[in-house]
Amino acid sequence: MIVCVAVVGHQNNPLYLQSFTEADDALKLHHVVHCSLDVIDERVNNPKRNAPALNETFLGLLYPTENYKVYGYLTNTKVKFIMVTTDLDVKDADARNFFRKFHAAYVDAVSNPFHVPGKKIASRSFGARVSTIVKSFGSGTTA
Amino acid sequence: MEDYPEELRTPPLSLVSIVGCPELHPSISAALSSQQPPMNLLALPDFSKASILARTAKARDPLAPPQPPAGILKKDWLLKHRTRVPAAVAAMFRADQVSGDPAQWLQACSDLENLKSVIQGSSTKLVVILVQAQAGDELSEDVTIALRKRAEIDSKHLVVLVERDEAEWTKSLNKLTSVFTELCTTYYKDEGRRIKARIEKRNFSSVELSIRYCFKVAVYAEFRRDWPEALKFYEEGIRVLREMIGTSTRLPPTQRLVEVKAVAEQFHFKISTILLHGGKVVEAIAWFRKHIRSYERVVGSPEVAFLHWEWFSKQFLVFGELIETTSATVPDTLSPRFGTADNALTEWEFQPAYYYQLAANYLREKRYAIECSSSSENLTEGVNGLPESVMPSVYVGQYVRLFEQGDTVAVLPLSDTEYTSYALSEAERFQDSYEIIALFRKAYESFQSLGATRMASACSGGMAIEYYAAGDFSNAKQLFDGVAGLYRQEGWTTLLWENLGYLRECARKLNSLKDFISYSLEMAALPLFSGSGQGNSENKSKNGPAGSPTISSRESIHQEVVNILEGKHTSEISDDGFNVHLMEESTQLDIDQISPLRIVLVASVAFHDQSVKPGSPMLVSVSLQSHLPCPVMLDKLEVQFNQSDCNFVIDSEQEDYSTTNPHVHDEAVQTTSLTLFTDKWMRLTHEVKPGQSGKLECLVVKATISKRLVVCCQAESPVSMEEFPLWKFEDQVEALPMKDNVLAFSGQKLIQVEEPDAQVDLVLDSTGPALVGELFTVPVTIVSKGHVVHSGELKINLVDAKGGGLLMSPREAEESESHHVELLGVSAETMENGSKEEVDNIRKIQHSFGVVSVPTLCAGDSWSCKLEIKWHQAKSVMIYVSLGYSLDSTEETAVHRLNVHRSLQIEGKIPMIVGHQFLRPFRREPLLLSRIRSSSDDDKKSSLALNESNMLIVSARNCTEVPLRLHTMTIEPSDDGKQLCSVQQISGISNKYAVIAPSEEYKGIFSVNPRTINSNFCLGEICLSWSRDILVESQDNRVIMKERLPEVQIEEPPLVVTMECPPYAILGIPFTFHVKVYNSTSLLQEIKYSLVDSQNFVFSGAHNHAASILPKTEHIISHKLVPLGSGSQQLPRITVTSVRYSAASSPSTSAATVFVYPSEPKFNLEKGYSATDACVS
Structure with missing residues (x-):
């Protein structure tokens, strides 16, 4: 189950962060997402390690922490997507698929002429779409 | 890791024992421990001590049915096998002990028998060592055979040591160690095989035994350094153990879980150690993940959850320490693409800090769990008190109660309730906070050095929370402050909210009102994260003391500050004992351009003009904005400039200041409504009159809120105003600080005040062009038209009007100092004698430059001087005269000098x-x-x-x-x-x-x-x-x-021709006309002359003639003439030619003209002089 998704901007500032848990651990998820930026920095700024995957947007598992696993994705405009899940076994393909759909939703949201780049995403339809994508995660559907 | 017993932490070493001949023990021990792998030696000085090798025989009735085991692992089993159960025992005899004296021989035999009986029943091997003094010493064959027979050993297990000979000694010692090595291998293999057979045959009555056997087999394998087998059996054991949780009923559930975890911990530790020491980092991490995953949900009942978290935390701590001590590095063979299908691991899992941080997190979890358990325990206290004399049992992870009744001491099992209260009381005795802080600090330092600042901040935040929990508020505040910086910078408002919530409480506890207010205001002005929903604010342990960030909590925080400032005590605050009496004085908050409090209040100041004359009014706009959730009423707004005369104050019109504070100072006071609405600019325009020239800059805008809080806001220019931190990411329309778009984008908070118009006239007079050579004076008059001239200075500069600057030609400049135009001096014409000395104070005159000081002039006075300039050449010159003066004679104003410039072009002319x-x-x-x-x-x-x-x-x-x-x-x-x-x-x-x-x-x-x-x-x-x-x-x-x-x-002329003729002639009257030729040479000169007829004269004499003139004599040619007409008449033209010099001379027309009167004139003799005069001119 995905417990949190986040969009992080160029200044490592959160543009969108939504948690999907009943429990009151939103703050903890903020911490988890924030700390994962260190791993993204490490992976992105280490060209030696990243050489074979120049155009790879999917960053993979960033780190496991407590009972969460954090996955990352970096768009070609250097906007970071972060997903936190509690699933023990996440298939790479599932994670990639999720990010692909999430990226599409993000692109649609920022293509809104009323959206100012670099500002938080407050669109409700984006939120609704993200919820749908999150719910469909891991169910095997490729809708 | 340090609290694990030594035997668990180090790999087991084979143990052998020697009995007798204590003097040789050290050298044998050294030889064994230098072996690879080393062997431990249990050295017994004499045979009487051999009994300790005896097994503690269990008084078990062989006929009784097998008892179910009381536990999984005995605590001392490993220790026993490492220190007390040798694989081989060697009996040492000196050669002279066994040969010779029969009494000694008997003694040796009985010792040997004793030893044999001690090790009987176990598979410990026996070795006999004979010590010889020298190699040559004959040892009878019978003795060795007899000894072997007595001992019932092979011949190779009888080793002869040669004591005195170095080479022989080493050789025999080598033989002994090889015998020991072989025997150890055999022993541990046999033991292992024996137990393994039991597992394979499933020859055990309970799961506990199965686990125990696995452990033993693995330990024996470790003795043999057979790591793969050890690993295999440890893994098998831990697998069975995990399955046991749900099935075993031997102990009450809580204690069962505790035992299982304790055993699992040992197994896991062994596995991790073996893997890491074998260099298999990746496998070790994978194993750790598996281990954690299989136990993370086995929390047990909520009352003992703390035990789980403590255990869980320890797993991370120990594994982190293991990784640190083995200094595990990422293997090169591993795919660099961490976290993907190629490589499931992530970078941080190779860092000990990662484990420390999680260990700290879980330990904190334990702290929360203890708090929960303690509170529930308190409710039930009294029902059953703390059980007494609880102690660890012989089994790993078990606790029993020692029960004494008279002399008999019995060991009784505990009930779960008893155990729980025991564990709780034990746990409460420890202060976990400091351990948590230490773990976080370790992780923090490590992450910091890895460059993972966010992770380090999280650790730092963790430390701070622990300090806070432990009541060390100043440490907590310091750490929180550090962390808040990062969150502010990156705009993580939710995290910042939590941090500020703690900081606010720290400030409250530390009784620092200013900090409390500033943190509170910052919190109240934070932008909310759209995603953060209406969290359950009950759970303060997770969200910090501030609860979750919502608009209502922002508003209440804001209101709280207002209440404090206004002296209204809310119940919450007085409960906490916040010392409001500190508030007698007003509190001042400074907000500069980098202050986080810019979101609370920002002041943008712009002048409407670019520059202004002193004294003339201009408009300045002051705009204020606040992100505080509720409208803010300002009591007073004070705007301060670097020229304090311009400062002004705007009072809120709600306040009646007329009675309380009549403003004594000259500052302009204005009243208007001063209420700041959320996110809206409050724009005020005011008129100021700058007094001095130079820079006029708005420094600060001081807003007084609720009478006691003065927010001192550094003024910012709209042109260079930074975006609001945190709010810049909000998706909202940003209003401009000024209504005027131009001002909003290019307004400046500073303005250049021009110099005041000099009220002094400088007049340069000139009387037309200057003439070369004369001393040309240019009068300069200084007339004060209102300004008092202090320390005036007149500078005069002469410059070539056609350019070129210098008033001298380059050639001349080299040779001499002569200038084409030269300033010779300045003569002052002063009315008052007193000021004369002053004039002379400064007087520096060079050829084209001069400085003259001007006496102090009062308004209306005038002073003049004359510039004396001399032209040497006809040049056009520009005279530049500038007067510099100050309005006051004081030091400060001396810097502000006014200048008047005049110039005049003067033409230089040749007279x-x-x-x-x-x-x-x-x-x-x-x-x-x-x-x-x-x-x-x-x-x-x-x-x-x-x-x-x-x-x-x-x-x-x-x-x-x-x-x-x-x-x-x-x-x-x-x-x-x-x-x-x-x-x-x-x-x-x-x-x-x-x-x-x-x-x-x-x-x-x-x-x-x-x-x-x-x-x-x-x-x-x-x-x-x-x-x-x-x-x-x-x-x-x-x-x-x-x-x-x-x-x-x-x-010297050789000939001089002189013509003589009367001054005038009268018509008809003849006169003589002579031409005298004087020869001044010493030669005879021949001349010719000719006379041309004139119509007005008749003459007598030759027309043409020649003559010779003797040296130094004069020859006279005379002709008599009669004029025929009156008036000015031309005489007949005579031409004299010198033959020698071929030169001819004839008089000029004027010389050959004579005036002819018609009749004799009557001259007045006195006037005759002037007539000749006129004739000459």
Whole structure:
């Protein structure tokens, strides 16, 4: 189950962060997402390690922490997507698929002429779409 | 890791024992421990101690049914096998003990028997060592055989040690160690095989035994260094153990879980150690993940959850320590693409810090769990008290109660309730906070060095929370402050909210009102994260003391601050004992451009103009904005500039200040409504009048809120205003600080105040063009029209008007200091005598530059001076005069100097052009040979005849536009010329002076009579003395002007022709006309002459004739003439030709003219003089 998704901007500032848990651990998820930026920095700024995957947007598992696993994705405009899940076994393909759909939703949201780049995403339809994508995660559907 | 027993932490070493001959034990022990792998030696000095090798025989009835085991692992089993159960025992005898004395032999035999009986029942091997002094010592065959038989051992297990011989000793010792090694291997293999057989045959009654067997097999394998087998059985054991949780019923559930985890911990530790020491980092991490995953949900009942978290935390801590001590690195073979299918691990899992951080997190979890358990325990307290004398049992992870009744001591099992309260009381005795802090600090330092600042901040935050929990608020505040910086920078408002919540409480606890207010205001002004929903604010342990960030909590925080400031005690605050009495004085918050409090209040100040004159009014706009959730009422707004005269105060109109505070100072006070609405700019425009010139900058805007809080906000220019931190990411429309778009984008908070208009007039007068040579004066007048002139200074600068700057030609500049135009001096005309000295204070005059100090002038006074300038050449010159002065004589104002500049162009003109002309005397023609010979025109040198009076006419033409007075005109002969030539003025200035009107000419006539022959004779200089034709005349004004006459040639004429003729003739009356030719040579001169007829005259005499003239004599040619017509008549033209010199001379027309009166005139003799005079001119 995905417990949190986040969009992080160029200044490592959160543009969108939504948690999907009943429990009151939103703050903890903020911490988890924030700390994962260190791993993204490490992976992105280490060209030696990243050489074979120049155009790879999917960053993979960033780190496991407590009972969460954090996955990352970096768009070609250097906007970071972060997903936190509690699933023990996440298939790479599932994670990639999720990010692909999430990226599409993000692109649609920022293509809104009323959206100012670099500002938080407050669109409700984006939120609704993200919820749908999150719910469909891991169910095997490729809708 | 340190609290694990030694035997668990280190790999087991084979153990052998030797008995007897204690003096040799050290060297044998050293030899064994230097083996690879080393062996431990259990050395017993004599055979009486051998009994400790005996097994603690279990008094088990062999017929009784097998008892179910009371636990999984016995605590001391491993220790026992490492220290007390040797794989082999060696009995040491000296050679002389067994040969010779039969009593000794018997003793040896009985010792051996004893030893045999001790190790009977176990598979410990027996070795006999015979110690010989020297290799050569014969040891009888019988003795060794007898000994072997007694001991029942193979011959190879009887080792002979040779004591005295070094080489033999080493050799025999080597043999002994190899025997021991072999026996150990066999022993541990046999033991292992024995237990393994039980597992394979499933020959055990319970799961516990199965696990125990696995452990034993693995340990025996470790003894043999058979790591793969050890690993295999440890893994098998832990697998069975995990399955056991749900099935075993031997112990009550809580204690069962505790035991299982304790055992699992040992197993896991062993596995991790083996893997890591084998360099299998990846496998170790994978194993750790599996281990964690299989136990993370086995929390047990909520009352003992703390036990789980403590255990869980320990797993992370130990694994982190293991990784740190083995200094595990990422293997090269691993795919660099962490976290993907290629490589499931992530970078941080190779870092000990990652484990420390999680260990700290879980330990904190434990702390929360204890808090929960304690509170629930308190409710049930009294029902059953703390059980006494609880102690760890012999089994790993079990606790029992020691029960004493009289002399008998019984060990009783515990119930879960008893155990729980025991564990809780034990746990409460420890302060976990400091351990958590230590873990976080370790992780923090490590992450910091890895460059993972966010992770480090999270650790730092964790430390801070622990300090907070432990009541160390100043440490907590310091750490929180550090962390808040990062969150502010990256805009993580939710995290910042939590942090500030803690900081606020820290400030409250530390009784720091200012901090409390500033943190509170910052919190209240934080933008909310859209995603953060309506969290359950009950759970303060997770969200911090501030609860979850919502609009209502922002508002309540804001309101709380207002209440405190207004002195209204809310119940919450007085409960906490916040010392509001500190509040007697007002609190000041400073907000600068980098302050996080900019979101609370920002002031943008812009002047409407770019520059302004001092004293003239201009508008300045002050805009304020706040992100606080509720409207803010400002009591007073104070705007301060760097020129304090401009400061002004705006009072809120709600407040009645007239009674309380009549403003004594001159600051402008204005009242208006001052209420700041959320996110809206409050724009105020005010008029200021700058007093001084220079920079006028708005420094701060001080807003007084609720009377006691002064927010001191650094003014910002709209043009350079930064975006609001945190709010810049919000998706909202941003209003401009100024209504005027131009001001909003380019307004400045500083303005240049121009210098005030100098109220002093500087007048430069000039009387037309200057004349070369004269001392030209330019009057300069300084008239004060309102300003008092202090320490004035007049600077004069002469510059060539055509450019080029310097008023001298480069060549001249090198040679001399002569300037074309020179400033000679400045003469001051002062009315007051007292100020005269002042004038002289500064007086520096150079050729083209001068500085003169000006006396202090009161308003309305004037001062003037004259610049004396002399032109040496006709040049056009710009005179720049600048007056610098200050309004006051004090030091500060001396910096502010006012300057007045004037310039004037003055033309320099040559006053007169002087010319000259040489003439011969009337009707007298000396023959000058040089004139005949010089054919070319180049030689323009005039020739003068020797001893003749030559005429020199000097003309002076006034080329100016003003009349000039000519005072004198003289020829100053050169030094030698005085004797050689006499110059006489024939006509000159008759009166004191002659006035020459513009473009008129004055002529002076001189007669020059040279007395020597000289081809280059210097006559001297023409000397003119002139002045302007002005009424006031003084000697000083006269200018001497000199012009050098060219050199002349003086020669002796060989012939001089003189024509003599009466001054006039009368019609019809004859007169004689002579031409005298004087031969001054010593030669006979032949001349010819001819006379041309004239129609007005009849004459007698030859028309043509020739004559010879003797040396130094004169020949006279005479003709008698009768005029025929009256008037000015031309005489018959006579031409005299010298044959020798081929030179002809005929008189000029004027010389050959005579006036003929019709009749005898009647002359008035007195007037006759002027007639001749007129004739000459």
